[in-house]
Amino acid sequence: GVVPIRYRQLMLALRYLGYLVGLTPGHYARAALEDSFQSFLSGGQGYWTDLQLEYPVPLPPLDSLSPAMCSDLRKAVYQCEASTAKLTIQPGYLLHGRREPFKDESPKKVTAVLRHYLDVVVNASHRRSITRLLLSQHPLAIERMRYKQRYHRVLVPRDERVCRFGWRVVESVEHALLFCRGEVELVEWGWPTPCLNKLMLF
């Protein structure tokens, strides 16, 4: 089946961790791993800290880790994905129930197909942006504050992920594209919304 992207990323990261753990102590990559672990212990940032932020329970200390244990951790993530018990994943709700338009036919739901918007949006970067919006891989608060990250280590309730321009509404895709009037300068230039132009160019 299809594995949600965050689980897939975590599984790949753990596979790479298994590779690093298996290196001889003098190897540069192994030394960098040990540095990042020490940085994590002292509250600093780095590879290990990022990995721990993604992993739902405390990782074992580096000196007790083996490649086989990393493989077990990866399996645990896979099983967790099946039960969705530990991590919160909400696939792109904007695509749920979407009816795909077809020439000379009425729109219908299709699970796997070349999506209409991939065909009609001719600019490649715009195509990438709209795909990321639909699949919840965008920089808006509603998505970014859902997870712990390097510079943002607390989970924020959905209602508090509000517009960065000061509106007391959730900074969602719908708000950013259709309603936000947060920055007067951009509105006066005739942009549809500030968010559309300032936030969507990623």
Ligand SMILES: [Zn+2]
């Ligand atoms: Zn806004």
